[in-house]
Amino acid sequence: MTPAERPLSPFLIYKPQLTSVLSFSHRASGVALSLGTLLLAWWLIAAATSDDAFAAVQWFLGSWLGLLLLLGWCFAFFFHLCNGIRHLFWDAGLGFELGTAQTSGWTVVAASGALAVVAFAAGLWVRG
Amino acid sequence: MAEPRLRSPLGRAIGLGSAKEGVEHWWAQRVSAVALILLGLWFAASLIALAGADRAAVVAWLHHPLAAILAVLMLIAAFYHSALGLQVVIEDYVHSEWRKLSTMVAMRLISMALAVAGTFAVLRIAIGG
Numbered sequence: 105m106t107p108a109e110r111p112l113s114p115f116l117i118y119k120p121q122l123t124s125v126l127s128f129s130h131r132a133s134g135v136a137l138s139l140g141t142l143l144l145a146w147w148l149i150a151a152a153t154s155d156d157a158f159a160a161v162q163w164f165l166g167s168w169l170g171l172l173l174l175l176g177w178c179f180a181f182f183f184h185l186c187n188g189i190r191h192l193f194w195d196a197g198l199g200f201e202l203g204t205a206q207t208s209g210w211t212v213v214a215a216s217g218a219l220a221v222v223a224f225a226a227g228l229w230v231r232g
Numbered sequence: 233m234a235e236p237r238l239r240s241p242l243g244r245a246i247g248l249g250s251a252k253e254g255v256e257h258w259w260a261q262r263v264s265a266v267a268l269i270l271l272g273l274w275f276a277a278s279l280i281a282l283a284g285a286d287r288a289a290v291v292a293w294l295h296h297p298l299a300a301i302l303a304v305l306m307l308i309a310a311f312y313h314s315a316l317g318l319q320v321v322i323e324d325y326v327h328s329e330w331r332k333l334s335t336m337v338a339m340r341l342i343s344m345a346l347a348v349a350g351t352f353a354v355l356r357i358a359i360g361g
Contacts, residue, residue, distance in 0.1 A: 135321060138314040145346045145353075151290045152353035158287040166284065185272060188265050195262060223280060231284030 122209045130187045133180035140177045166231075174227070179220040186216040257316060264313040271306040291357050300358035304351050311347035315340060 118124065147165075150157040164170045190208050193199045199208055237244070278299070282289060294300050318339050326332040 131317075131321060134314070134317045138318055141310065141314060141346055141350075145350045148350045148353035151287055151294075152356040155287050158290070162284070162286075181272070181276060185269065189269065192262065192265065223276060227280045227283040230280060230282075 123205055126187055126209050126212065130184060130191070133184040133187075136180045137177065137184055140173075140180070143173070143177075175224055178224045178227075179216070182219040182223065183212070183216040186212040186219070257319075261313065261316045264309045264316065267305070267309045268313055271302060271309055274302055275306045294354055294357040297358070300354055303354045307347055307350045307354065311343050311350075315343040318343070 143165075147161050150161040165174060190199070190212050193208070199205060278293065282293060294303060319336065322332060322335050322339060326335050
């Protein structure tokens with residue numbers, strides 16, 4: 105059977121634009137943060153269990169893989185937070201104009217990037 | 233002339249369309265999102281302050297009732313928001329009916345299990361230590 109000639113999904117035929125890239129990234133960062141809850145649960149359960157269990161999590165988080173994951177989640181968290189606030193404004197019916205959506209999009213990129221860098225640097229500084 | 237009505241009176245009263253659900257999902261996702269703005273920022277700031285800390289520091293942090301209460305609220309809001317979001321992702325990208333159902337059930341069970349485990353851990357530290 106030959107597949108029917110159906111229209112393709114927008115993401116396959118349109119040139120990527122800021123609005124569509126941020127929309128997809130919101131989803132992707134949400135899924136990434138959901139996966140991150142596994143680590144959060146491990147961290148809390150280890151803290152409730154024993155010194156050894158907690159030392160194991162802290163060792164993993166301090167390894168290069170752990171730090172890389174934390175850096176990724178740091179960016180995902182602040183992006184999802186900032187873009188989520190942008191979505192809440194849309195839900196209230198505000199900011200739908202093309203120019204405004206573009207400006208708020210770049211604001212989200214800049215604000216979340218800056219917050220993530222500052223937060224991660226602060227974490228590294230506290231850790232010493 | 234009155235507009236012809238194709239829906240039954242009961243259908244109109246319940247107000248649900250072919251999706252078999254109303255706006256509860258949408259609202260729940262927004263309400264949990266608003267809660268998570270504050271709870272998430274507080275939790276992120278707490279984690280930064282605890283970077284590289286030993287277990288005693290985490291226990292001392294959660295021994296404070298306010299921290300324990302906020303942590304439990306954060307866990308409930310985060311796992312609820314995450315399950316609602318993952319549900320939409322599964323609905324959009326998993327097409328075969330049995331696979332959609334099994335992914336959805338697994339996602340909900342894992343979310344619930346992690347939420348309970350995390351909450352229990354916080355309470356154990358807060359009350360027992």
